[in-house]
Amino acid sequence: MNRILKSGQRGFTLIEIMVVVVILGILAGLVIPRLLDExxxxxxxxxxxxxxxxxxxxxxxxxDNGFYPSTEQGLQALVTKPTSGRIPSRYxxxxxxxxxxxxxxxxxxxxxxxxxxxxxxxxxxxxxxESGGEGDDADIANWQLN
Numbered sequence: 410m411n412r413i414l415k416s417g418q419r420g421f422t423l424i425e426i427m428v429v430v431v432i433l434g435i436l437a438g439l440v441i442p443r444l445l446d447e448x449x450x451x452x453x454x455x456x457x458x459x460x461x462x463x464x465x466x467x468x469x470x471x472x473d474n475g476f477y478p479s480t481e482q483g484l485q486a487l488v489t490k491p492t493s494g495r496i497p498s499r500y501x502x503x504x505x506x507x508x509x510x511x512x513x514x515x516x517x518x519x520x521x522x523x524x525x526x527x528x529x530x531x532x533x534x535x536x537x538x539e540s541g542g543e544g545d546d547a548d549i550a551n552w553q554l555n
Contacts, residue, residue, distance in 0.1 A: 449536070449545050452513035456533045456549045459510050463487070463518065463531055464551055466505040473499045477522045477529050484509045484520050484531075512549075514538065526552035 466487045471477050474497035478486035482494050487505040490497065512518055512533040524530030532550035535542055542548060 452536070453545070453549060455513045456535075457554055459512065460518065460531055460533070460549065460551050460554060463506075463509075467529060467531070469501070469505050470497070471528075473497070473501055478520075480521050484518060524552075526550070 463484065467477055470487060476495060476497075478484070478491065479494045482491040485491075486497075488508060489504060490500040509518070512535075514533070514536050516534060516538055519532050519534070520529065522529040530550065530552065532548050534540060535546050535548050537546040539546075540548065
């Protein structure tokens with residue numbers, strides 16, 4: 410199926426094809442990093458949202474019982490009534506949440522009560538799983554969100 414070009418028709422030159430490839434390369438260089446950065450922003454936003462939700466459940470726990478769970482009781486005190494430490498007398502039947510979520514990187518949220526930054530500290534170490542960090546590796550903490 411050879412096509413014969415009619416007079417006046419011509420194909421693309423190698424230079425024209427190379428210019429298009431270079432332009433596509435430049436566009437890909439600008440767009441791809443932005444697209445790859447978006448999932449990390451979404452994970453950080455999800456972690457912040459989960460922390461705020463856990464804060465609300467902790468607030469309900471305190472409203473009912475007059476205190477926050479201790480560090481030893483941890484966030485599990487929101488799911489099942491603690492059996493050690495200070496035992497809540499007006500614990501809500503069924504708990505305050507169904508289960509403790511993992512952070513978007515598959516790690517447990519950290520909880521300290523009393524906290525260094527308030528009544529309690531609730532935070533995720535972020536994608537690197539280590540305390541501190543900068544940029545995308547920075548910790549996400551309740552005292553930074555309020």
